[in-house]
Amino acid sequence: MPAAHESAQVSGARLAEALSRGPFCLALRLAVRESGLSLDRLQFKLRERGAPVSKTALSYWQHGRNQPERPESLRALAAIEEILGLDAGALAALLGPPRPRGRWLVQKPGALRPDQAWARPDGLARALQRMGSSLDAFHQFAQLGLHLHLTVDAEQRLESISHHLVARADVDGIDRKIVAVRSDAGTTEPLEITSTRGCRVGRQRQDEPTGFTTFELLLDRPLRVGELAVLHYKVRTSLPDTLHSQRVQQSMRDFSMQVSFAPSVLPARVCRRYRSSVSDSGTVTDLSVGASHTAAYAVLDPSPGIHTLAWDWF
Secondary structure: OHHOOOOOOOOHHHHHHHHHHHHHHHHHHHHHHHOOOHHHHHHOOOOOOOOOOOOHHHHHHHOOOOOOHHHHHHHHHHHHHHHHHOOOOOOOHOOOOOOOOOOOOOOOOOOOOOOOOOOOHHHHHHHHHHOOOHOOOOOOOOEEEEEEEEEEEOOOOOEEEEEEEEEEEEEOEEEEEEEEEOOOOOOOOOOOOEEEEEEEEEEEEEEHHHHHHEEEEEEEEEEEOOOEEEEEEEEEEEEEOOOOEEEEEEOOOOOEEEEOOOOOOOOEEEEEEOOOOOOOEEEEEEEOOOOOEEEEEEEEEOOEEEEEEEOOOO
16 A cells, blocks of 8 residues: 555544544644645635634644634634535534633533632642642643552651553643642652653642642653543652542543551541532442452543542441
8 A cells, every 4th residue: 555545534533533532622633634634725715605714713722722612713714624624614613612711711612610629729829839839730742541559657657659541632732731730638748659650740839828739740651632641650648548539520530539548547537529620529339349359440431520439447
């Protein structure tokens, strides 16, 4: 098979997958590339159809910085679908609901707002600011798969949390992932991040009054929009916590949590808890501890919200 023909097949397959699964920015970018049109030429054709869009806006749509929301932008999107030879509504179907305005503007459609995800989002914002970052950083990656393994030591302390993550870059040139950890026990010293694969540890900052720690995972290389990354890292905590909560967004496809106990300190009870937000009372399900002194649960297409593993000794 000629190399050019094979390359065209691969490009067409990538476009078909993006049109089926998103995100919108990747599908638009690939469709424009497949058409052979420059942004200048696409802009000219839109003007011809009475649906003008600036070149800057087209670039932003392609790179995930924003999306068409206003009526005139949606009319232009319908014209883009026609110009690019796509089915009517093919790109529009990948748009989420309009992004919220105001204080919590920095989020993807369907994402938990910080005030929904955390009891003290002010502390999170301060820790990020001290690291030279912002809440925007949490929405540059879409987490597709996440598997957590917690260990509790013989002194009944949460010793470590191992993370194995598959994530997709939703903006171009992303070179780091921001992680937040919060403990009700507060923060007295920096967390130790070890066993990194696919990344290395960058800056780390704290907000002691609210127990937040934020840190950077610097990727092995910058990613283009739509590229996947596989990251592994372990957070060593040595905290007296009896639970761990994970914020899960709408993009997650498979998720699991397991906790392993030292044989001398098996708990009286382990349970999983789900809440749609911090204000929700949630639902609780008991889990059993197996022969390997481990309790676990796994779920496909988990509901967005706060997923918690908790245990007690009495």
